[in-house]
Amino acid sequence: MTPAHTTYEQLHESAASAYGERPDAELVQALAGVPAGRAVDLGGGQGRHGLYLAAAGFDVELVDLSEAALAQAQESARSAGLHLRTRRSNIAFYEPPAPLQVVVAALILHIPARHAALKAAGAAGLALTRGGLLYLSLPGFNPETEALASELLDSAGCTGRVVKHVVTREERPRLPVTRRNETRAVGFRP
Numbered sequence: 001m002t003p004a005h006t007t008y009e010q011l012h013e014s015a016a017s018a019y020g021e022r023p024d025a026e027l028v029q030a031l032a033g034v035p036a037g038r039a040v041d042l043g044g045g046q047g048r049h050g051l052y053l054a055a056a057g058f059d060v061e062l063v064d065l066s067e068a069a070l071a072q073a074q075e076s077a078r079s080a081g082l083h084l085r086t087r088r089s090n091i092a093f094y095e096p097p098a099p100l101q102v103v104v105a106a107l108i109l110h111i112p113a114r115h116a117a118l119k120a121a122g123a124a125g126l127a128l129t130r131g132g133l134l135y136l137s138l139p140g141f142n143p144e145t146e147a148l149a150s151e152l153l154d155s156a157g158c159t160g161r162v163v164k165h166v167v168t169r170e171e172r173p174r175l176p177v178t179r180r181n182e183t184r185a186v187g188f189r190p
Helices: 003-014 025-031 048-055 067-080 114-127 143-156
Strands: 038-042 059-064 085-088 100-106 128-139 159-168 179-188
Touching: 025 048, 025 100, 025 128, 025 179, 038 048, 038 114, 048 059, 048 067, 048 100, 059 067, 067 085, 100 114, 114 128, 114 143, 128 143, 143 159, 143 179
Parallel strands: 038 059, 038 100, 059 085, 100 128
Antiparallel strands: 128 179, 159 179
16 A cells, blocks of 8 residues: 555545535536546545546546545445445556546546556547546646646647635535635537
8 A cells, every 4th residue: 555545545545525416516617518427536535536527427436545545435426325436546556437528537637657647548538439528627726737737638639727816614624724725617519
């Protein structure tokens, strides 16, 4: 187990909804007009995005390394009467099943080495259908993070936009700080 994996496993074991329960507002907005189909939530943790997609009618596979997070996501899905598939995998080696309408990579692609993150984004892009959505979020906003978001969209073959956002405790109630900056990117496969 890597130190990062151990940290996330401990986080998920110690806190229900470690990143909050609501999906990112930019993801909800970007989904307008995207027809329901297959979706993958990469590094989806306890399922805040995957559960939202399942409730919206998507056939969702949530991928994460944390067994605790996957178990919590499954329990939340059962409690809500939703179908959610989970898969324990390192996203750097995961090959998304094509065709996909949506790939969510929220607060995950800054963790692996840059080449591995770009490879994962490329694999996601190859699995996306024409008009499919790739949603990214990365911690912080600075030129380096914005550049990574743009590179990830390019690697996935998606055209899109990069936005800056301040996350509040209302959005993620269990954040250790009251506010946090994120760079978010919304891209569509042409």
